Amino acid sequence: MTDHIALCPNPLRDKGYQLALKAREMLEAEGYTVTVSPVYHGDGAAPPPAGLRLLPLEEAVRGAKLLVSFGGDGTILRVARAAMELDVPILGVNLGNKGFMAELERDQIDGLLEAVRGNYKPSIRMMLEAELWREGRLLLRDGALNDVVVSGVVHTIDLCAMSEETVVTQFSGDGIVVSTPTGSTAYSMAAGGPIVEPCAENIILTPVCPHALAARSFVLAPERTVTILPSRAGDRAVLSVDGGAAVPLRNGDVLKIRKSRHRTVLAHVGNKSFFDRAYEKLGERR
Numbered sequence: 001m002t003d004h005i006a007l008c009p010n011p012l013r014d015k016g017y018q019l020a021l022k023a024r025e026m027l028e029a030e031g032y033t034v035t036v037s038p039v040y041h042g043d044g045a046a047p048p049p050a051g052l053r054l055l056p057l058e059e060a061v062r063g064a065k066l067l068v069s070f071g072g073d074g075t076i077l078r079v080a081r082a083a084m085e086l087d088v089p090i091l092g093v094n095l096g097n098k099g100f101m102a103e104l105e106r107d108q109i110d111g112l113l114e115a116v117r118g119n120y121k122p123s124i125r126m127m128l129e130a131e132l133w134r135e136g137r138l139l140l141r142d143g144a145l146n147d148v149v150v151s152g153v154v155h156t157i158d159l160c161a162m163s164e165e166t167v168v169t170q171f172s173g174d175g176i177v178v179s180t181p182t183g184s185t186a187y188s189m190a191a192g193g194p195i196v197e198p199c200a201e202n203i204i205l206t207p208v209c210p211h212a213l214a215a216r217s218f219v220l221a222p223e224r225t226v227t228i229l230p231s232r233a234g235d236r237a238v239l240s241v242d243g244g245a246a247v248p249l250r251n252g253d254v255l256k257i258r259k260s261r262h263r264t265v266l267a268h269v270g271n272k273s274f275f276d277r278a279y280e281k282l283g284e285r286r
Contacts, residue, residue, distance in 0.1 A: 010071030072096020
């Protein structure tokens with residue numbers, strides 16, 4: 001088995017790569033081969049320390065035994081996108097706010113050693129595949145660990161969500177969130193959707209600020225294909241996959257969402273259950 005560990009810091013969270021460098025020193029002392037592969041290079045990201053060799057994330061995931069994310073849940077989503085075809089386990093170190101998907105906090109970095117030794121439980125997470133079609137042509141295909149969101153820009157939009165030619169929900173509102181169980185504690189929950197155990201396999205539809213009393217969340221079976229039909233969308237609706245760049249939508253666009261053949265594997269360490277973590281992150285339990 002490979003001894004290659006890829007450390008994936010978000011430089012906006014891990015200032016100066018301090019935690020990633022501490023982890024690298026600790027792991028190399030144990031004989032592991034370690035690469036540092038930042039997930040963000042945009043505005044506000046400080047340059048790496050002099051002499052630190054960085055490897056692109058897409059290269060680092062190949063052949064890795066474990067991927068370690070340093071940041072918030074958004075950082076894990078970026079790492080998951082790079083690793084979704086390879087089933088490489090991801091361990092999250094939370095440097096963000098909520099951090100539902102992260103297993104370790106900043107002061108628990110020593111727990112990383114247990115994970116690289118294989119002392120963790122794999123948590124298999126379902127992903128979604130989204131396809132955007134326009135005039136019969138495929139414009140976009142992307143994968144999501146959390147959610148696929150259609151939202152209005154300033155104005156409300158009309159939305160129809162269908163499954164196998166049957167209307168599931170139809171309303172005017174601010175948008176709709178189509179999420180996995182992992183994403184049920186993110187935007188979907190904030191919009192009034194249910195919390196679903198992350199190891200489950202379901203597709204969750206949650207309207208955002210619907211102008212209809214009957215518009216509620218629906219939890220669908222994983223074999224469903226969801227079709228979203230936006231209208232009044234011209235210049236006023238966008239699509240975002242796992243919080244990525246906004247894609248403008250037009251009237252007549254067809255968005256198809258189904259369970260992906262890919263999955264994400266998160267490394268679960270320690271004894272805390274998902275329910276313990278949910279209560280802690282939501283401020284209900286200390």
